[in-house]
Amino acid sequence: MINKSYNVTEEKELVKASLSGDKKAFSEIVNRYQKMVARTVKGMLGDSVFAEDIGQEVFINLYYSLPGFRGESKLSTYIQKIAVNLTLNEIKRRKRFFSMFSHKANNEMHEFEIADHDTEERKEASEIVTKALLAMDPKFRIILTMRMLQGYSTKETAEILEVPIGTVLSRLSRAQEQLRNILIKM
């Protein structure tokens, strides 16, 4: 994973303090993990304003579900699971909504803004990654997000997505095939 691995005891103390109403402790959790959540949410939904709303919802959900966090997994894994579930729900919700009212589902979903970058080459690279991600099927997109943007191993990906390792392996090869086809056209 790209993010620094935090001390488990320290994490537990932060959770404990948050549960007892310490706002600063929860704020620390938000600050530590917001970048990780941003990669998942924005990788899956594109860099839209909705992504930030979902990001906020992830931490609001985390706050209310902290009493149920038993510390069996790492806090980052727990947060990642919430982020993945909320993001996939949002994709389903949008798909349902747009399929009811318009045929532009994919176009609407794929609206994104590219952040300011210092060079053309960087902008192009960012566009390629974002466009390729958004062109993928959501169940493959989440695999690519976990591997490429989060740096998770196959085992960690399986744990977060709550699927067997065999399922992740088969999705990896199918995702790779789909990604190849998408990148050829770009």
Added chain:
Amino acid sequence: MNTSEIKNLMISSLNDDADTIEVPGRLEKEGISYNFSHNFGDKVLNKLFSAGLSIKREVEFVKYMNFAFYRIALTGVAAIVVLLISIFIIEGSLSLNSFLGLSDNYDESIVCLLTGN
């Protein structure tokens, strides 16, 4: 890193035996990073602590209402369509009289029906 290198990196990150731990860092170096706005943390805390406990319930309520609305609206539309089809099959037309069930009644029979004579 040029575009073909980026593409290769993306594809190779999906190899089942790939060590992907360095990939996010490499992408960030190329300017491919995802961040929320700089006051993201404050927004979350404001939502949590200024609006209190009601916010989550409110969000969930709106979500459920949204979902319920689609279900009810779709069921309603389906019922109306079935009703129209059945009226058309029974009455043979979709005129106002067909809707009111008056298509086969003559004035005299309505008077008889209403007065009982």
